[in-house]
Amino acid sequence: MHTLILAGGSGTRLFPLSREYYPKQFLPLFNGKSLFQMTIERALLHSRPEEIFIITNENLRFLASDQAGGICDGCRVLVEPQPRSTLPAIYFGIQEIVKEAGSASVLVLPSDHLVDVDDAYHQSVHSAAEMAASKHLMVFGVTPDRPETGYGYIRTGKHAFAGFLVDAFVEKPDLETAEKYIRDGYLWNSGMFMLDSDLFFSECEHHAPEVVAAFENPDVQEAFAASPAVSIDYGLMEKTACAGVVPFTSSWNDLGSFQAIYREMLHDANGNAVDGECICIDSSENLVISDRLVMAIGLNEMAVIDTRDALLVCPLSRSQEVGKVVQDLKKEGDERARLHTTVYRPWGSYTELEKDDGYKIKRISVPPLNRLSLQMHHHRSEHWVVVKGTAEVTIGDKTFYVRQGESTFVPSGVHHRLANPGKVPLEMIEVQIGEYIGEDDIVRYDDDYSRI
Numbered sequence: 001m002h003t004l005i006l007a008g009g010s011g012t013r014l015f016p017l018s019r020e021y022y023p024k025q026f027l028p029l030f031n032g033k034s035l036f037q038m039t040i041e042r043a044l045l046h047s048r049p050e051e052i053f054i055i056t057n058e059n060l061r062f063l064a065s066d067q068a069g070g071i072c073d074g075c076r077v078l079v080e081p082q083p084r085s086t087l088p089a090i091y092f093g094i095q096e097i098v099k100e101a102g103s104a105s106v107l108v109l110p111s112d113h114l115v116d117v118d119d120a121y122h123q124s125v126h127s128a129a130e131m132a133a134s135k136h137l138m139v140f141g142v143t144p145d146r147p148e149t150g151y152g153y154i155r156t157g158k159h160a161f162a163g164f165l166v167d168a169f170v171e172k173p174d175l176e177t178a179e180k181y182i183r184d185g186y187l188w189n190s191g192m193f194m195l196d197s198d199l200f201f202s203e204c205e206h207h208a209p210e211v212v213a214a215f216e217n218p219d220v221q222e223a224f225a226a227s228p229a230v231s232i233d234y235g236l237m238e239k240t241a242c243a244g245v246v247p248f249t250s251s252w253n254d255l256g257s258f259q260a261i262y263r264e265m266l267h268d269a270n271g272n273a274v275d276g277e278c279i280c281i282d283s284s285e286n287l288v289i290s291d292r293l294v295m296a297i298g299l300n301e302m303a304v305i306d307t308r309d310a311l312l313v314c315p316l317s318r319s320q321e322v323g324k325v326v327q328d329l330k331k332e333g334d335e336r337a338r339l340h341t342t343v344y345r346p347w348g349s350y351t352e353l354e355k356d357d358g359y360k361i362k363r364i365s366v367p368p369l370n371r372l373s374l375q376m377h378h379h380r381s382e383h384w385v386v387v388k389g390t391a392e393v394t395i396g397d398k399t400f401y402v403r404q405g406e407s408t409f410v411p412s413g414v415h416h417r418l419a420n421p422g423k424v425p426l427e428m429i430e431v432q433i434g435e436y437i438g439e440d441d442i443v444r445y446d447d448d449y450s451r452i
Contacts, residue, residue, distance in 0.1 A: 001129065002104045003043035004093040007036055007056040007064050007111040008083060012326040013256050016310035017289065020338040021059050024255060025112035026067060035255065036064070036111040040071045045117065046107060046125060049074030054111075055093045057083060062346035062449065081221045087235040088227040090195075091204060091211055092220070098197050105132055106200075108193040114264060116251035127162035127246045128194035134161065136244035137203060138194040139237060141187030142252045147178035150256060150320065152189040152233065154245050166243035169233055189233065190248060199242060207239040258303045258319035262287040272296075276306075287316060308341040309352075335439070346449040347372050350430075360437045364418070366391075366426040371419030373447035380434030380441060382410040384418070389426035392419040415445060 011023035018024040025036040043052045052075040056064045061079050068075045078096055080089050094106055107125065115121065128138040141154045149172055157167035169189065173181060204212050214227035228235075237243050253260050265273035271285035272278070278288045283299040290306035303319045305312040312322060329337035342351040348366040355361070366372070366389075374394065384391070385407040393402050394417040395410055402408050410416045412434060420426035434441075444451060 001046045001107055002051045002053065002097050002101065003047040003107045003109060004090065004097065005036075005039055005043060005052065005054045005109050005111050006086065006089060007054050007060065008080065008089065009060075009112065012323040013320065014258065014261070015322050015326050016307045016312055016336070017305060019336075019340050021343065022063070022340055023060070023112070026060070026063055029255075029261070030114070034067055035114060037067050037071050038115075039109050039111045039113070040068055040075065042115065042117060043107070043109065044072060045122075050076075051101070052076070053078060053093050053097055055080055055089050063344050066344070066346075079220075081224045084224055084227050084229045085231045086191075087204075087208060087230045087232040088211055088214070088224060090193075090232055091200075091208075091215055091227075092223070094195065094197050094200060095215060104197050105129055106195045106197060108195060110191050110254070112255060113190070113192070114251075114253045114255055118250055120248075121250040123162075124246050124248045124250065125194070131161045131163050131244045131246065132194045132196045132199075135196070135199055135242060136160070136165075137196070137199060137237065137240055137242050138163070138244050138246060139166070140190045140192040140194075140248040141245040142190045142248045144182050144186070144188050147175055147182050148188065149173060149175055149178050151254075153178075153181050153186040154189050155184075155186055156245060160244055163244050163246035166237070166245050169238045169243075187245060187247060188252075190252060191254070192248075193232070203236060203240045203242060208235045211235065256320070258287055258305065258322075259316050261289075262303075262316060285316075309336055339439070345372075346451075348426075353429075355437075358433060358435070358437070360432040362430045362432070364426075364428050364430050366418065366420040366428075368420055368423050368425065371448065372417060373444040373449075373451065374415060374417045375445065376415050376443045377412055377434070377441050378443070379412060379436035380432045381412045382416075383431040383433070384408050384410065385429045385431075387427050387429060389420060389424050390422045391426055391428060392421045393417070394419075417446075 007025060009023035011018035011020045014024045017027060026034045028034050049072045054064055054075055055078040057080055061077055065077050090108055097104055132138045152172055153170045154166055155168040156164035158165050210228050215223045217223045253264055255261055262273050267273050272280050274288045276290040278294040278296060281297045283296040285301045286299050288294050288304045294304055301316050303314055303316050326337050342349055347370045351363045353361045353363055386402050386404050391402040393400055393408055396414050
């Protein structure tokens with residue numbers, strides 16, 4: 001069995017914890033592991049490393065590769081050049097699997113779900129594979145434990161094997177309708193699928209011919225550009241007569257809001273869920289996530305999410321509205337919608353320590369045997385101070401070493417490069433000074449990671 005893991009995402013629903021360049025699936029929320037890494041671990045229960053394909057976007061491909069490497073070697077990372085929703089992404093992923101392995105059963109897993117692996121989980125996967133082999137496109141339907149207005153629902157039809165035929169997919173309901181769906185035995189649409197590649201392609205030819213036509217082009221960039229943006233639910237599953245569903249009774253949470261995070265965390269005697277340090281006085285049923293000491297007095301049913309550059313305070317019941325804040329920030333061109341103060345690059349990471357008009361101070365970390373691109377900035381100069389390790393520095397036509405406690409200066413308009421030739425991590429402080437210090441003031445001339 002092959003597994004296709006969907007690892008794109010915009011990072012809006014859990015802002016400010018998540019950002020466009022660091023969406024929720026990559027956050028180390030549980031025991032130091034990300035949901036993405038936990039999804040790979042689940043995939044390894046059914047697939048060998050070389051049978052696991054990950055599809056993500058250009059901004060996240062190095063982060064996905066790095067986190068995947070922390071779990072296993074051999075997973076393939078595919079890049080969608082531009083977002084086109086789930087059907088084109090899945091079509092492209094299964095197309096690549098078939099090119100390599102021929103016809104296959106493919107377990108499709110979103111990378112941002114928290115799932116308990118128990119006997120019921122294994123049984124659901126086995127049942128879905130059995131029905132998929134009998135010419136059904138399978139979706140996993142979670143058995144609801146509450147009326148939920150944020151999920152789509154599935155109305156089951158006739159029994160088939162260990163599951164059901166799908167009678168209908170229904171959109172996210174209001175609360176009254178959701179309560180009725182629970183009484184009538186509807187299932188949540190989990191977004192997890194088991195697909196037979198041959199049946200998937202043939203049904204796409206019938207119901208999504210524009211997607212099929214786009215991916216007849218061997219150029220991936222052009223294929224995605226030509227494909228319509230359409231979800232697998234709307235573009236295929238709601239139209240096919242072959243849809244089947246297996247009930248999924250294991251614990252499942254898509255962690256789509258801070259309410260969902262709250263439900264999964266441990267609570268104190270007053271129902272407070274805290275990640276960090278919090279003194280709670282006359283406060284109950286709050287979610288507090290912060291690296292600093294938080295003092296909550298008379299606070300009830302609130303979310304307090306504190307990061308280095310942004311603070312969210314709102315009723316837990318309204319935490320899903322945080323996406324509106326992200327939209328406003330993006331309209332204003334605010335980089336905080338895209339980036340944390342710590343930003344991960346294929347060569348390492350940097351953390352913004354301070355910023356004001358005309359200057360920015362960063363801490364730069366480069367693991368052993370990594371180097372940044374050969375680059376130039378039009379509008380800023382840089383002063384580098386090494387605090388740990390040894391830096392190999394290229395400025396213009398000169399290459400030299402800068403050791404712990406030493407510094408060097410990079411004028412604007414001059415080609416330069418930073419590398420760590422040693423065996424210990426390189427840590428340095430960078431002071432940028434200039435009329436413009438945006439991250440897009442960079443011209444790359446040579447790059448080990450084939451970035452533009």
